[in-house]
Amino acid sequence: MVQEIVRRLGAHQRVLDLGCATGSFQSDGLAATVIRADLDTPARHMGDRFVQCDARQLPFAEPAFDAVILNHSLEHFENPANVLSEIRRVIRKPGYLWIAVPDASTMTDRLYRWLGRGGGHVNLFTDVDALVRLVQEQTGLPHVGTRLLFSSLAFMNRQNNKGRKPRRIYLVGGGSERLLRLSIFLFRKIDALFGTRISVYGWACCFGSTVEFDPRPWSNVCVRCGSGHASDELLKSGRTRRGVLGPRYFCCPSCGVENYFTNDSAYLGMR
Numbered sequence: 001m002v003q004e005i006v007r008r009l010g011a012h013q014r015v016l017d018l019g020c021a022t023g024s025f026q027s028d029g030l031a032a033t034v035i036r037a038d039l040d041t042p043a044r045h046m047g048d049r050f051v052q053c054d055a056r057q058l059p060f061a062e063p064a065f066d067a068v069i070l071n072h073s074l075e076h077f078e079n080p081a082n083v084l085s086e087i088r089r090v091i092r093k094p095g096y097l098w099i100a101v102p103d104a105s106t107m108t109d110r111l112y113r114w115l116g117r118g119g120g121h122v123n124l125f126t127d128v129d130a131l132v133r134l135v136q137e138q139t140g141l142p143h144v145g146t147r148l149l150f151s152s153l154a155f156m157n158r159q160n161n162k163g164r165k166p167r168r169i170y171l172v173g174g175g176s177e178r179l180l181r182l183s184i185f186l187f188r189k190i191d192a193l194f195g196t197r198i199s200v201y202g203w204a205c206c207f208g209s210t211v212e213f214d215p216r217p218w219s220n221v222c223v224r225c226g227s228g229h230a231s232d233e234l235l236k237s238g239r240t241r242r243g244v245l246g247p248r249y250f251c252c253p254s255c256g257v258e259n260y261f262t263n264d265s266a267y268l269g270m271r
C-alpha cells in the first residue's frame with residue numbers, strides 16, 4: 001500500500017523510510033531515492049542508502065524529503081509527538097506522510113505482544129481519531145484519508161521464522177501456514193457476518209498532499225508476505241480461482257503464495 005505513495009514520486013525526489021529495520025517496502029522500479037533510517041543498524045537492508053539515527057533528532061537538513069513513511073514504526077517510538085515534529089521539519093511541502101499502526105485493542109496486536117513479550121510496542125493506539133489529531137497538530141499536514149488494515153497473522157507463519165520460535169507459539173498452532181490461512185478466512189467471514197473486528201490489524205493514514213486515496217479496506221492480505229491487495233484488482237488481474245469445495249483463492253501478486261479470497265465490499269463502513 002505504501003507503493004500507492006512512493007510510485008507517485010519522480011527522479012530527484014526523496015523518500016524517508018523511518019524506523020524501517022531492514023526496509024518497510026520494496027524500492028525496485030521506483031524513480032525516487034529511498035533513504036532507510038533506524039535506531040539500530042540491521043545486519044542486512046534492502047540495498048538503498050541507510051542512516052543510523054534517533055528519530056527524535058533526524059540528521060537531515062530541512063526540508064529534505066518529499067515523502068516520509070512510518071510503516072508499522074510509530075508504535076515503537078517512545079515520544080511520538082517529538083518524532084512527528086521532526087518530520088514537520090524535514091518534509092518538503094507539499095509532501096506525503098504515510099503512517100500505519102496496529103490497533104492495540106485487536107486480537108492480532110494482543111497476540112503479537114503476547115508472543116513477543118511486548119514486541120517493542122510502547123505506544124498502544126486504540127483511537128484512530130486521536131492519532132489523526134496528534135499527527136495533524138505536530139506536522140501541520142492535512143489528513144487525506146484512513147484505511148482499515150486487516151491481519152494475515154504473517155508474523156506467526158513459521159515459513160517466515162526459520163530460527164528459534166517463542167515457545168508460546170505452540171499454544172496457538174505452532175505457526176502452521178495452512179492453519180493460519182484457514183483461521184484468517186474464518187475470522188474474515190465472521191467479521192463480515194456479525195460486524196466484529198476479529199481479523200482487523202490497525203489503520204493506515206495518509207497526510208499531506210491532496211492525492212487520490214481510496215479509503216476502502218483491502219481484506220486480502222497474504223499469509224506469507226503480509227502484503228495487502230484490493231479485491232477488485234485481484235479479480236481484474238485474473239489472479240483468483242474457484243476451489244473445488246466453493247471458496248475462491250487468490251495468488252499473491254507479491255510472493256505467489258495462495259490465499260483464500262474475500263470481497264472487500266463486505267467490510268465497507270468498518271473502522
Ligand SMILES: [Zn+2]
Nearest residue numbers: 222225252255
Ligand atoms: Zn504474498
